[in-house]
Structure formats: C-alpha cells, structure tokens
Amino acid sequence: MLICRTRLVPEARWELVAPRLPPFAARPQGGGSAPCDERAVFTAVVYVLTTGCAWRQLPPTFGTFPATAHRRFTIWTAVGL
Template identity: 80%
Template sequence: MMPVVHADLSKRLVPDELWELAAPLLPSFAARPQGGGTAPCDERAVFRAVVYALTSGCAWRHLPPTFGTSPATAHRRFTV
C-alpha cells in the first residue's frame, strides 16, 4: 500500500505548471563525442525526486523507488 501513496505524492509534488517553469532551467546532458556518459533518463522524475528529498528531509539513499529514478541519479543531478 505504501508505494501507491508515494506514487500519488510524487505526481502532486511537481504539477504541470511547476514543471513548465523548471524544465527550461535544468541543465541539459549531451552525449560525449567519445561515447559513453550518462544514460538518458526521465528528467521530470529526477526533478520530482529532488523536490521530495529537499522538502521532506529524506536522505538521498532513502528515496522511494516509486519516483522512477535512482537515489544516486537524483543526488548527482542536484549537485550539478
């Protein structure tokens, strides 16, 4: 039952209006010319995870998997 609560919360944390304001401000991640680098991910899911961690006080490593991104990815993108 708990994952459903987190899934609903993750959608309410970043409504469409907030995402429209925030999306252009996020850094873009281009492919490196030599190959490799970061795999593409759902930027909105990462943003939701960051907002959740900052507003709840949750430790990065304890982010619920229902956000659709790994805690390491959310933390790395926050620090960029």
C-alpha cells in the same frame, strides 16, 4: 507515481523549471546509462528536499536511482537552479 509527480511538481511549476534545466550531457569517457526522465528526477529531488529524506532512502517509486537524483541536484545547484 503520476499522482505523486503532479502533487509535488504541478504542471505549471514543471513548465517554469523544465526550460532552465541544463541538457543531458553524455559522459566523455562513455559508459553509464541512458538519459532518464528529467521530470522524475526533479520530482525525486523535490521530495528529498521537502521531506528531509536521505538521498539513499529515496523510494524506488520515483523511478530514478538515489545517486542519479543526487548527481543531478549537484549539477543543477552548480548552474544556479
């Protein structure tokens, strides 16, 4: 996965994006899962957007669930990223 991660999101690009990502916020009602690797999620989002892959067909090699990637994409889009 590291090869795919660095190819889709090179270190220089990640350094530009990482500070702009909103911090993880736990759900107020509790439950859910622990925060995941933001770079893995961002890479999965880049993959979906550049390939036209459906969110539900996101390969498991990205290390994140399709629903998580889509939810973060929605949040990041709402804040203007």
